[in-house]
Amino acid sequence: MWLNEVAAGKPIMLVGVATILFMVFGWFGTVIRESVAGTFNKQVDTSFRMGMIWFIFSEVMFFAAFFGALFYARALSVPWIGGEGDGALTNFFLWKGYAPAWPTNGPSEIGGAFETMPAWGVPLLNTLILLSSGVTVTIAHHALRAGKRKELLVFLGLTVLLGATFLWYQAHEYMEAYTQMNLTLGSGVYGSTFFMLTGFHGLHVTLGTIMLIVIWLRCARGHFDRDHHFGFEAVAWYWHFVDVVWLGLFLFVYVL
Amino acid sequence: MTTLIIVAFLIVILYNLGAGLYYMMSDKGQTDRTLNALKRRIGLSVLLILLVILGIWLGIIKPHDLGR
Numbered sequence: 001m002w003l004n005e006v007a008a009g010k011p012i013m014l015v016g017v018a019t020i021l022f023m024v025f026g027w028f029g030t031v032i033r034e035s036v037a038g039t040f041n042k043q044v045d046t047s048f049r050m051g052m053i054w055f056i057f058s059e060v061m062f063f064a065a066f067f068g069a070l071f072y073a074r075a076l077s078v079p080w081i082g083g084e085g086d087g088a089l090t091n092f093f094l095w096k097g098y099a100p101a102w103p104t105n106g107p108s109e110i111g112g113a114f115e116t117m118p119a120w121g122v123p124l125l126n127t128l129i130l131l132s133s134g135v136t137v138t139i140a141h142h143a144l145r146a147g148k149r150k151e152l153l154v155f156l157g158l159t160v161l162l163g164a165t166f167l168w169y170q171a172h173e174y175m176e177a178y179t180q181m182n183l184t185l186g187s188g189v190y191g192s193t194f195f196m197l198t199g200f201h202g203l204h205v206t207l208g209t210i211m212l213i214v215i216w217l218r219c220a221r222g223h224f225d226r227d228h229h230f231g232f233e234a235v236a237w238y239w240h241f242v243d244v245v246w247l248g249l250f251l252f253v254y255v256l
Numbered sequence: 257m258t259t260l261i262i263v264a265f266l267i268v269i270l271y272n273l274g275a276g277l278y279y280m281m282s283d284k285g286q287t288d289r290t291l292n293a294l295k296r297r298i299g300l301s302v303l304l305i306l307l308v309i310l311g312i313w314l315g316i317i318k319p320h321d322l323g324r
Contacts, residue, residue: 052277134298134302135298138291138294138298141294227285228285230280237294240297247269248266256262
């Protein structure tokens with residue numbers, strides 16, 4: 001309704017978002033309180049772990065689809081319209097004179113001329129920031145297992161700060177892409193795969209940072225010990241997962 | 257060749273990440289196997305990116321530009 005410019009659309013959307021946030025905070029808060037009160041048995045613990053597996057499975061499939069779109073466009077469909085494989089007639093009749101290359105916005109140059117984001121700059125800096133956050137979360141994990149509470153809080157806090165720094169630089173990169181490089185979501189297949197992959201990854205970093213903040217607060221309140229810390233371990237693992245997705249992104253979107 | 261080395265690194269990194277998830281499910285926080293798998297995964301990732309930086313710096317890897 002909001003996108004169709006119905007007057008009531010925006011307030012209804014905001015009420016919906018507020019309701020979701022209220023429900024999520026209430027639900028997760030209840031689960032945390034029940035966990036701390038010790039009302040969960042082993043079956044409930046197993047159900048949380050099963051939930052994590054299904055969540056990660058859906059995430060893997062999600063990113064596989066977008067990486068798949070990138071690889072398909074680069075390795076198959078762009079060469080086909082350039083006349084490779086079975087695409088000779090397609091190239092001759094529809095896209096005559098089109099020489100396939102990557103990055104490209106296709107033979108009709110959808111979105112107009114654009115520049116690509118160079119790897120040797122903000123993307124590399126962001127890679128180093130995210131890798132550092134992977135190191136700090138691992139140190140925090142080690143500290144939790146070793147029972148060193150202060151070290152845990154310091155390094156988990158550093159991970160949150162590094163995550164926020166990553167997001168700040170990515171927002172900066174997007175503004176530069178839109179305002180100075182004419183690289184937009186509409187820049188053909190390169191622009192759409194670039195923004196879909198990096199954008200959804202950024203959304204995951206945002207979610208991961210929020211989860212790390214919650215876990216930091218829970219660590220500060222002493223919710224975890226060296227043998228009982230599934231909440232911490234799941235979020236730490238999720239952060240490693242998001243970091244690995246970025247490694248793939250950096251290598252396949254920016255470098256190779 | 258460089259692509260093959262990078263992909264091989266990524267496969268080993270993914271294996272360790274997956275192993276971390278598996279140990280999180282099976283050991284339920286009682287062992288260090290998840291932590292150790294994640295240590296291997298971050299160590300390999302840092303090494304991979306350092307090698308890629310070295311490769312770009314030495315001109316072995318050329319980040320793609322328009323029309324290449």
